[in-house]
Amino acid sequence: MSVRTALGVVALLVLAVMPFVTGPYAVFVCAQMITLIYIAASLQMSFAYARILSFMQGTFFGLGSYVACVTHGSGFTLPVMLLAAVAASGVLGVVVGLVVTRMKAAHTAVICTLLVATIVLMCANSFVGITGGEDGLSLRGGSYMFGLAVAFGANRITYCFAFLPLAAYFIFVMLAERTTFGVVMKAVGSNEVRAAQLGYQVWLRHLAVFAAAGGMAGYGGAMNAVVLEHVSSALFDPNLSLTAVLWTAVGGLAHPFGALFGGLLVFPLTELAARAFKYVDIVVGALLIAAALLFPQGIAGLVGERRLGHFNRRSSKEMLAEGPEGRSQTA
Amino acid sequence: MDFSYALIFQTFNGVVWGLIFALIALGLSLTFGLMNLMNVAHASFYMLGAVLTAQFVTRLGLGFWSGAALATISVGGLGMVVNRLVLARVVDSPPVIGLLATAGLLLVIESSTLATFGAVPVSVDPPVDATFSIFGVDYPGYRLVVAGLAVAILIVTFLLLRFTRFGLWMRAAPQQRELALISGVSSGRINTATVIIGSLLAGVAGALVAPIAGAHFQMGSSVLAVAFTVIVVGGAGNLWGAVVIAILLGVVRGVAAAFMTPSEAEILSLVLLLPVLLLRPDGILAKARS
Numbered sequence: 116m117s118v119r120t121a122l123g124v125v126a127l128l129v130l131a132v133m134p135f136v137t138g139p140y141a142v143f144v145c146a147q148m149i150t151l152i153y154i155a156a157s158l159q160m161s162f163a164y165a166r167i168l169s170f171m172q173g174t175f176f177g178l179g180s181y182v183a184c185v186t187h188g189s190g191f192t193l194p195v196m197l198l199a200a201v202a203a204s205g206v207l208g209v210v211v212g213l214v215v216t217r218m219k220a221a222h223t224a225v226i227c228t229l230l231v232a233t234i235v236l237m238c239a240n241s242f243v244g245i246t247g248g249e250d251g252l253s254l255r256g257g258s259y260m261f262g263l264a265v266a267f268g269a270n271r272i273t274y275c276f277a278f279l280p281l282a283a284y285f286i287f288v289m290l291a292e293r294t295t296f297g298v299v300m301k302a303v304g305s306n307e308v309r310a311a312q313l314g315y316q317v318w319l320r321h322l323a324v325f326a327a328a329g330g331m332a333g334y335g336g337a338m339n340a341v342v343l344e345h346v347s348s349a350l351f352d353p354n355l356s357l358t359a360v361l362w363t364a365v366g367g368l369a370h371p372f373g374a375l376f377g378g379l380l381v382f383p384l385t386e387l388a389a390r391a392f393k394y395v396d397i398v399v400g401a402l403l404i405a406a407a408l409l410f411p412q413g414i415a416g417l418v419g420e421r422r423l424g425h426f427n428r429r430s431s432k433e434m435l436a437e438g439p440e441g442r443s444q445t446a
Numbered sequence: 447m448d449f450s451y452a453l454i455f456q457t458f459n460g461v462v463w464g465l466i467f468a469l470i471a472l473g474l475s476l477t478f479g480l481m482n483l484m485n486v487a488h489a490s491f492y493m494l495g496a497v498l499t500a501q502f503v504t505r506l507g508l509g510f511w512s513g514a515a516l517a518t519i520s521v522g523g524l525g526m527v528v529n530r531l532v533l534a535r536v537v538d539s540p541p542v543i544g545l546l547a548t549a550g551l552l553l554v555i556e557s558s559t560l561a562t563f564g565a566v567p568v569s570v571d572p573p574v575d576a577t578f579s580i581f582g583v584d585y586p587g588y589r590l591v592v593a594g595l596a597v598a599i600l601i602v603t604f605l606l607l608r609f610t611r612f613g614l615w616m617r618a619a620p621q622q623r624e625l626a627l628i629s630g631v632s633s634g635r636i637n638t639a640t641v642i643i644g645s646l647l648a649g650v651a652g653a654l655v656a657p658i659a660g661a662h663f664q665m666g667s668s669v670l671a672v673a674f675t676v677i678v679v680g681g682a683g684n685l686w687g688a689v690v691i692a693i694l695l696g697v698v699r700g701v702a703a704a705f706m707t708p709s710e711a712e713i714l715s716l717v718l719l720l721p722v723l724l725l726r727p728d729g730i731l732a733k734a735r736s
Contacts, residue, residue, distance in 0.1 A: 218723075223723070226671070226678050227675075227720075227723050230716060233670075234716050234720075238713060241709045353667070357553065394558070396556065396557035400557065401554055404546075407543050407550065408547060411543050411546070
């Protein structure tokens with residue numbers, strides 16, 4: 116087991132026991148952080164396997180939040196709320212994916228996701244009657260899941276609903292890494308020309324990954340709404356996606372655990388900084404610059420595949436030039 | 447009568463905004479086309495142009511034109527510093543690194559502006575009070591001045607790039623960096639000049655906008671996606687394609703504003719760009735040469 120994988124497993128174990136050994140405030144903070152890690156993890160998925168650095172993962176997240184809120188308001192139970200959030204975000208992912216996966220240049224796809232995110236934010240701010248605008252909508256009370264009563268807010272049950280699917284995703288990626296499926300997914304994310312020559316449906320897989328990443332962020336958004344009991348148009352702000360980019364960049368864009376490492380490191384740091392310093396985005400921005408200049412491969416890249424004291428001797432620029440899993444990056 | 451008045455008025459508004467977008471997009475297109483750098487922080491240069499102008503006029507009591515000039519120069523200076531500290535270090539890196547670093551810059555500049563000048567939007571009185579009657583519509587004179595100045599700046603930039611030796615270097619160096627270097631042209635200096643010109647263009651656009659839309663620390667974010675989309679639709683690397691698309695976008699937005707609210711018109715104009723990105727992902731003017 117590599118150091119990176121071991122660190123990832125330890126991080127997951129710590130998060131798993133967290134609600135049983137800490138107080139309500141820690142559960143609230145961690146549950147919020149976990150829901151936000153969905154954005155970072157979905158961004159990493161999109162970048163690593165679909166070659167799209169998406170600036171609209173926050174949009175999927177916000178859509179999931181609103182769908183959960185609206186379905187709850189319509190009297191549906193928690194499973195329907197979560198499924199509807201995933202489905203709506205996934206469908207948006209398919210629609211946008213149909214456009215962005217056709218784009219050959221990486222920058223065009225980035226810009227397209229940024230454009231869609233901006234349009235959705237404008238719509239959310241314009242149609243205040245539906246979205247509640249910046250004041251937002253409340254999600255009060257609770258719901259049921261297979262007969263089990265689930266109170267909204269941060270508690271052990273909602274924590275588990277937030278954490279378990281995320282943990283399952285990371286474990287799945289870890290286990291699938293060396294399977295045929297995992298290798299093929301790496302291939303279509305690393306070198307689409309070669310993968311296509313080998314007979315794989317690259318475009319379809321990119322589309323499926325982008326849609327799945329959307330659905331994943333949507334689930335995180337739904338759970339965020341459940342934990343915070345509130346949604347607002349601020350969820351659609353591209354700055355939320357930018358925060359996810361930061362987490363993933365600090366953690367490591369090229370490896371799934373990067374999103375986890377980035378979230379676990381940056382979220383507490385920014386929360387602490389926010390207590391001492393009002394304008395915490397200065398710290399966030401400085402971190403982003405530092406991450407880009409000093410360790411562009413992120414924490415996951417720094418620890419790399421190191422085993423028993425072996426260091427990855429490739430420079431950070433070489434690693435990023437190769438992109439996720441060694442693919443060549445061209446604009 | 448009222449509708450045709452509104453249509454003509456909003457069309458003029460659209461042209462003015464289109465020219466302002468063109469200034470922003472041209473600056474962005476310069477760093478993108480000549481340095482292959484997606485400079486997300488470009489939007490904050492535009493914002494700073496407006497905020498600094500408003501601060502120079504309201505706090506220091508400077509006249510509008512001197513305040514706008516000082517703000518533009520300050521933004522150009524900041525561009526030079528930012529280039530030295532960050533951009534020059536990421537220009538030869540993979541695109542994603544430049545994107546991350548400039549996104550960080552955007553956050554730092556926006557938040558620093560918030561911390562320094564506050565969150566309250568500042569309005570600036572236009573330096574030209576007169577209105578002019580055009581096609582039966584009384585149109586604010588300042589906006590016509592802005593349109594004229596924007597056209598003049600675009601022409602000067604075109605002449606600089608097309609007919610001066612420096613412009614030739616700027617266009618040539620990105621194509622053959624090694625050849626440029628052995629010919630005595632430093633790509634580092636060319637990049638610095640590109641960033642300074644780009645930031646000056648964004649800064650002057652912000653300064654000119656201040657009396658029209660006020661100044662606010664988040665105003666850059668609202669033009670970011672528009673500016674990037676404009677340069678993609680115009681054809682990445684095609685400087686004048688971006689200018690043409692920016693003006694067209696402004697006109698569409700202006701005409702649409704006669705039929706709906708300004709916010710809805712803004713949304714519509716952006717939605718209209720989506721099919722273009724789908725059908726011509728490399729831009730509708732991709733084959734044209736700048």
